[in-house]
Amino acid sequence: MAVYGYARVSHASQCLDVQIDxxxxxxxxxxxxxxxxxxxREGRAELQTLLDFVREGDTIxxxxxxxxxxxxxxxxDILRVLKSKGVALKATEQPIDTSTPLGKCMLDLLGIFAELETNLRRERQTEAIRRIKEIDNTKPRQERSYQGRPPTINPDEIRQLRDEGLGATAIAxxxxxxxxxxxxxxxxxxAQGSLENP
Known part of the structure; x- marks a missing residue:
């Protein structure tokens, strides 16, 4: 029976040292x-390796x-894999131990709260972007903090402005x-003009 650890952070700029310790x-x-x-689980190769490697009686x-x-x-999904292999999941900072009924119950509750937190954060981000867009729409495009998708370029507008005597910088x-x-x-x-007027 072996004891394995799994540590994860979401971004490359974050540190794993505290978890590993x-x-x-x-x-x-x-x-x-x-x-x-x-x-x-998609793209988490280290977790998948661990799930493939563990054997009955092991603990993650x-x-x-x-x-x-x-x-x-x-x-x-992860718990189903672990249960089918006879592997327990435990947490160092929470009362999680899937080898006990109470630990399984706590894990379900904490999983629900983790999902709720993710959904709430996504909603806050969406709301923040919406508010920024509303404020930005009152500003000239160059001063907007949320640029969004680049505008579609209309060659006819560029041709017309060039014909009015504007240079590339002014047109931009x-x-x-x-x-x-x-x-x-x-x-x-x-180039099109050259082709039309050889």
């Missing part, structure tokens, strides 16, 4: 770690349940697009 203190002989989102430690899953569906500012984009369109316009 806690897992070592819990007696983990091998610790798999990765910097990936945990909304699904995490520091908190949200390190292994951020949705109740994903957590239940007027249309809210990059100067390089204006130059590319002007080059095409000039």
């Amino acid at each position: 806690a897992l070592r203190a819990a007696g983990c002989s091998v610790i798999r770690s990765e910097k990936k989102s945990a909304t699904t 430690y995490v520091t908190r349940v949200d390190r292994i899953a951020r949705s109740i569906g994903d957590l239940q 500012e007027r249309l809210g697009i990059g100067r390089a984009s204006v130059y590319r369109v002007l080059k095409i316009i000039v």
